[in-house]
Amino acid sequence: MQKNIFLFCFTLVMATGDPVYAAGAKDIVKDEINSIYWQDTHESKESSLDWYEAVDYCNDLVLGGHSGWRLPTFDELLSIADYTRAEPAINPVFEYTGEDSYWSGTPFSATPSRAWTIDFRTGKTYYNYKRTNHTVRCVKDIRKEK
């Protein structure tokens, strides 16, 4: 059974500019700065999909009863990189981070056969071929309260 516990994101911002989260929950991380939820499951660590499969994977994902997931933009993905750390160079709120590049939904402007990725071993950013396999961490927009 999927746990459906959201982490609370304090509005504190450390000197590095990274958001600070409360620890202790799994599966979904709430990111109030970007107004999105982040997937944080075993598949966020183990998945190996090409870009087209990654798009479909997020579209089809149901997590904690929630559908409507998508690939993060490059800027969203960059916001969780933490250049003060390595292996993984990611905000420590995330429990499941693999040793690979992660897909963004952001296309590479110079050629449509590539898309932007971030390798969370170090934080290196690059435009990989869409037909190569990398890891996926989906996001979902937080619906605005009215």
Add this chain to the structure above:
Amino acid sequence: MQKIVTVLLLGSLTLFGATAKIDGKTGLVWQDDSAVNAIEKDYDHAKQYCEGLVLDGYSDWRLPTIREFYTIIDIARDRPALMNGFEAKIEGNFWTVTTFVQNAEKEAWSISTSYGEAESAYKSREYHVRCVRGGK
């Protein structure tokens, strides 16, 4: 001739410091003179160059962090992948002050303005320099 570009980080930008979030905007001021195109330095000299720079009467320049540099990168464009508004638009690798934690003594992060990718490089490499002031 405009030599400095002021970039207002508006409320939608949430990647950066507390001031940006609380005030809704914060100002980073970027060097944009011909030296940006002309000069290449190793990391230590790039840092010294910014700290010693006096431009338009200001002397509080510094080498930008990787996050700061990404605020002027526009990856919806390429060659250069640089936001509109700059006069010095040379394509090439630019130093950031952010060291590469796995080899902080010898390596630091650089960003290419051709396409916008960031990679670590040995500090002895001679790269372009665009200093920044303000912000935070």
